Amino acid sequence: MRFDGVDPNDPKTLIDRKWGVTTKSGQVRQFKNGPLRALGQNPDYRLRIEVPNKKAEADAYRLLFKSARVKKHPQIEIVIVEFK
Amino acid sequence: MKTAKQRYCLVIDARADEKVGAEQRHALFFERIKSVPAPWGMGNQVVPRGPTFRDGDFDAIGFTKFFGGAVKQAMLTYVYRRTLDDSGDSDDRLFIDIDPAKSDLHQFAQVVIPRFIEAFDGYRAECFDEQFLFSANKVREGEIVARSPEPTEVDNLRFRVTEVMPISFFDELLCRRAFNRTPAEVLERMRGMVEHARLLHGGVYLIGSTRALSFDEAQALSDEMTRTLLG
Numbered sequence: 001m002r003f004d005g006v007d008p009n010d011p012k013t014l015i016d017r018k019w020g021v022t023t024k025s026g027q028v029r030q031f032k033n034g035p036l037r038a039l040g041q042n043p044d045y046r047l048r049i050e051v052p053n054k055k056a057e058a059d060a061y062r063l064l065f066k067s068a069r070v071k072k073h074p075q076i077e078i079v080i081v082e083f084k
Numbered sequence: 085m086k087t088a089k090q091r092y093c094l095v096i097d098a099r100a101d102e103k104v105g106a107e108q109r110h111a112l113f114f115e116r117i118k119s120v121p122a123p124w125g126m127g128n129q130v131v132p133r134g135p136t137f138r139d140g141d142f143d144a145i146g147f148t149k150f151f152g153g154a155v156k157q158a159m160l161t162y163v164y165r166r167t168l169d170d171s172g173d174s175d176d177r178l179f180i181d182i183d184p185a186k187s188d189l190h191q192f193a194q195v196v197i198p199r200f201i202e203a204f205d206g207y208r209a210e211c212f213d214e215q216f217l218f219s220a221n222k223v224r225e226g227e228i229v230a231r232s233p234e235p236t237e238v239d240n241l242r243f244r245v246t247e248v249m250p251i252s253f254f255d256e257l258l259c260r261r262a263f264n265r266t267p268a269e270v271l272e273r274m275r276g277m278v279e280h281a282r283l284l285h286g287g288v289y290l291i292g293s294t295r296a297l298s299f300d301e302a303q304a305l306s307d308e309m310t311r312t313l314l315g
Contacts, residue, residue, distance in 0.1 A: 025146035025159055032161075033140030040173075043237075061217045066144075066159060066179055069095065069172060071220035074237055078221070 001038045003047075013046045019083070021051065021059035023066050032067040039075045050081045089183060090296065091156060091214045094197060096178040096206040096253075097241055106135040106143070106162035109176060109205070113160075116203035123153055124196045135162040154186035172241030178204050181214070184296040193251055193294045194280070201253050202285050208241060208258055211251035212306070215299040248290070248309040250302050255287035263313055270313065277312060 007013035060078045118126045135143040141164040148158045159179045168174040245262040267288035280291040292305045
């Protein structure tokens, strides 16, 4: 698995920066077979999904629900950040 | 001012079983919905492709165009029949997102969802305003009865219900595991406080309302249903 970065304050928090998120079947499949599987195998790690705006944030919650069937995941947080 | 359109999410969870292959469940589902009234049945449509598991132990198949109209997204997900365990991770799922303003909610709740639960052999189903997804991650203000605790691990959907959605189905095993009651006992407990409740597919089916509720109304209804069953 490759991620976009690691939180400088917490090496066990991985960063996945997404300009846009969809909930199409391909992305749901990739997210489930990739990051979610990796987090399941490494329960002490966390994933921070960084998105640029509220629309992408909503889409990220939809992606999380369709791939993990949870409204909230203990290892995943979704945050809006300013992309440079 | 333009307001965001509402979107209702239906999800049906079905225990995957090595005796029933993913391809077989897929074919059976579409066979069984043949007689569901339009636009929710098969009509003259071609059955969407079945699961292939080329990328891993999980496959997702989009079939939004199959229904068209009020359906914003339709997807089936399947797990590979290997190393299955008694957890929600080993479930197949049906997701359908609809625009409630363009849908006959009464028909959807009373006819379509029950038929889909039976066709997919679901053990759990929920239909809710997708604002529930977003609000779960925000701090809710005021006194609420059924606050979801901060999760420390992913809830096992086959054992636990933390929040009862406005339209819900629980099969017998889940009723016993989550509520320590039979479906008939759940039905009796919910009678009078929901618009409709009946036994279905060996479980209990609850319709809080078939009206397009505002999110605040839906949340209040969900809180009351949750308190009645879990409080």
